[in-house]
Amino acid sequence: MATTFKSGFVALIGRPNVGKSTLLNQVLGQKVAIMSDKAQTTRNKIRGVYTSDEAQIVFIDTPGIHKPKHKLGQYMTRIAQKTLNEVDLVIFMVDVEQGYGKGDQYIIDMLERAKTPVFLIMNKIDKIHPEELLPLIDMYRNKYTFDEIVPISALEGNNVNTLLQQVSSYLEEGPKFYPDDQVTDHPERFIVSELIREKILHLTREEVPHSIAIEIDEMSYKKDRDVVYIQAAVIVERASQKGIIIGKSGGMLKKVGSLARQDIEALLGSKVFLELWVKVQKNWRDKESQLRDYGFNEEDY
Numbered sequence: 301m302a303t304t305f306k307s308g309f310v311a312l313i314g315r316p317n318v319g320k321s322t323l324l325n326q327v328l329g330q331k332v333a334i335m336s337d338k339a340q341t342t343r344n345k346i347r348g349v350y351t352s353d354e355a356q357i358v359f360i361d362t363p364g365i366h367k368p369k370h371k372l373g374q375y376m377t378r379i380a381q382k383t384l385n386e387v388d389l390v391i392f393m394v395d396v397e398q399g400y401g402k403g404d405q406y407i408i409d410m411l412e413r414a415k416t417p418v419f420l421i422m423n424k425i426d427k428i429h430p431e432e433l434l435p436l437i438d439m440y441r442n443k444y445t446f447d448e449i450v451p452i453s454a455l456e457g458n459n460v461n462t463l464l465q466q467v468s469s470y471l472e473e474g475p476k477f478y479p480d481d482q483v484t485d486h487p488e489r490f491i492v493s494e495l496i497r498e499k500i501l502h503l504t505r506e507e508v509p510h511s512i513a514i515e516i517d518e519m520s521y522k523k524d525r526d527v528v529y530i531q532a533a534v535i536v537e538r539a540s541q542k543g544i545i546i547g548k549s550g551g552m553l554k555k556v557g558s559l560a561r562q563d564i565e566a567l568l569g570s571k572v573f574l575e576l577w578v579k580v581q582k583n584w585r586d587k588e589s590q591l592r593d594y595g596f597n598e599e600d601y
């Protein structure tokens with residue numbers, strides 16, 4: 301009997317650091333979402349595409365589902381809420397080591413408003429004793445009627461295949477949205493901006509990282525010099541943050557640029573000229589369209 305091909309969009313949500321990027325990387329077999337011990341490293345949606353013989357799952361990495369503290373947070377929350385209604389399935393991930401908190405309740409309140417099926421993924425089971433798992437499952441069952449509850453270790457890969465099978469079983473018959481070998485949709489600009497952000501996160505230990513965004517102003521191949529020229533803006537919300545990122549005599553920005561350039565060169569396999577600048581932008585709402593526009597234009601390259 302011929303089986304039908306299934307496909308659909310799945311939103312991956314959860315509090316910062318529960319392991320969403322780690323799961324995506326595990327599923328897709330390569331580093332697409334940048335990981336960091338610091339919360340909130342992935343601000344934008346990444347679509348990781350998993351394709352098997354039976355199904356295609358398009359993952360939407362949806363960070364920012366938490367109580368907004370500033371404009372960018374509000375923007376993200378709005379996008380997140382919208383996403384929950386548009387996808388075919390929501391995966392709500394929790395860290396079994398972290399207690400149930402206000403952040404989780406906030407997400408569950410958002411889920412109550414969506415009609416989409418919801419899986420609860422209990423991640424990091426490698427960190428607890430198996431006996432501790434059952435009471436935790438009961439606790440979450442009392443909070444919300446999840447369609448499935450799947451304990452996994454995203455880091456070690458335990459139960460990840462089962463999860464993929466279960467996700468596929470919830471999807472409806474559908475087309476292959478992306479070719480088999482595509483793991484991310486328009487990855488270059490996104491990954492370049494994430495690499496720059498990652499360097500800032502690692503080099504500055506200030507409050508700054510939580511309110512920055514990276515905007516790629518230009519990314520083009522310069523034939524005469526045989527380099528990829530990238531101009532990117534580091535956008536901050538306050539002037540004081542600008543000073544921290546630029547650093548003494550521009551030292552911090554130079555360091556960020558140099559480390560990011562090395563990684564980008566490795567990613568693109570060509571020489572890179574990276575120009576970074578910092579701008580203060582108070583009103584994030586004006587940035588909505590640009591934040592959405594991570595499309596990589598072949599012609600610029």
Ligand SMILES: Nc1nc2c(ncn2[C@@H]2O[C@H](COP(=O)(O)OP(=O)(O)OP(=O)(O)O)[C@@H](O)[C@H]2O)c(=O)[nH]1
Binds near residue numbers: 339427452456
């Ligand atoms: N022991 C263990 N650690 C894990 C597991 N999954 C993720 N981690 C660790 O948890 C930390 C956070 O993981 P991320 O994947 O960056 O978390 P995230 O949810 O994507 O975080 P944001 O990007 O801030 O939304 C990293 O140090 C991971 O190595 C797991 O299954 N077991």
